[in-house]
Amino acid sequence: MSESIQPTRGFAEVNGAKLYYEVMGAGHPLVLLHEGIADSRMYDDQFNAFAQRYRVVRFDLRGFGQSDLPPGDEPVALYEDLYGLLALLGIKKTYVLGMSMGGAIALDFTLAHPVMVDALILVAPGVSGYDMTSFEVEYKAIGEEIEEAVKRGDYERASELETRIWVDGPERTPQQVDPVVRQRVYEMNLHNFRNMGAAEFPPP
Structure with a gap:
């Protein structure tokens, strides 16, 4: 058992x-x-x-x-x-x-x-060496906001923005996502930001 x-x-x-x-x-x-x-x-x-x-x-x-x-x-x-x-x-x-x-x-x-x-x-694997240019262009504004949030130590904001990208996705609102799943991901990601600080993160 x-x-x-x-x-x-x-x-x-x-x-x-x-x-x-x-x-x-x-x-x-x-x-x-x-x-x-x-x-x-x-x-x-x-x-x-x-x-x-x-x-x-x-x-x-x-x-x-x-x-x-x-x-x-x-x-x-x-x-x-x-x-x-x-x-x-x-x-x-x-x-x-x-x-x-x-x-x-x-x-x-x-x-x-x-x-x-x-x-x-x-x-849904990532691929090392894949050209992320099209993704980076599409998410340029939010990516810059994440970068600025990390620089000023606002990891809560950075984690929320990444949760919007990787959990909510481009076609859904936070209200359309399982709140338990969303909160778990947010908390794990927030811990990672605090652990790594301003170190460069690989793509999820």
Whole structure:
């Protein structure tokens, strides 16, 4: 029964960052990669269910959730954080599920380490290197407002604006979105802004 399954929680030192992770269940490994406006809690509803059949791994990307963002300007490939975490957990082959930014990381990881991926599940994935010019033009004004809000430390405003883009979308009002979902995303994203400060965010 699901009540008897308890997750293992911890922090892993990977590529100079301390990454928060959770593992639950038995069976073939399944990694869940969160999007850029959330953290691993976005899979709360799926985590327990998937753990009935799989050894499920979820973690906060560096700078997100409970994971830290080490100081310094050296670029880090986020998919190599995944590789490092799996190595520490002793996982050599896995299913990988990623959404949005997490999908981009899943794609990059698969290209870099194809023998480790038994299945790739993508939900509205980002794509590394994709030309975002058309998107940036369409959302230029709101993007500039987000940037200014971050510069002055108004992370509440920045999170609300990003929630409008990524949760409400261009054709809906906030009132048309599930308020519970919207609030959860807003709070996770606000935490990320506070955690990362003025550091450059990757697209969700």
